[in-house]
Amino acid sequence: TQLLEQSPQFLSIQEGENLTVYCNSSSVFSSLQWYRQEPGEGPVLLVTVVTGGEVKKLKRLTFQFGDARKDSSLHITAAQPGDTGLYLCAATRGGSQGNLIFGKGTKLSVKP
């Protein structure tokens, strides 16, 4: 069974702080996605990482895919209240695009 373990589950920080959330698995994935979900809405894709060791930046967000393609991290620099949300990692299951398994998510709260 492919599982994605995310940590921490909850994170409450002050505006301006940095943070890192992790997504780990014992399985190797061809790609991994990070989503952000607001309450009562569907998830929105932030990034897809494909190559082992890959680093992608999206403004203050930095995503890294592990060399072995089993884990990934999301680092946010100088967090803003607008970054508040549920961050989910997901991976394609069984090679079927769109058929995704999701981690349980990290609920981030950034206080002004």
Add this chain to the structure above:
Amino acid sequence: GAVVSQHPSWVICKSGTSVKIECRSLDFQATTMFWYRQFPKQSLMLMATSNEGSKATYEQGVEKDKFLINHASLTLSTLTVTSAHPEDSSFYICSALGRTRLRTEAFFGQGTRLTVV
């Protein structure tokens, strides 16, 4: 970007009744759509894969006779929760597989909050 719309956004129904949720790809055609369920404080769990013109593929533990899926056109898939019970109350989210300039990607709807009373 590609847009996927779900309707309704929320619905309250009485126990024993049926509820239909629509998932539409607004600006692209999707031969494959997916239905997920998300319980409070939990992650999204895939219920079924909906293929245009053929029967849906259900995940283990999901009752196909209770959760009826119809994908009759390239832009519309529907999920009907039959004989709903309070334990079916959940957040139902669909996604549609579409192609961007760079890759094939799953685009998610905004979700439907179902409450069965």
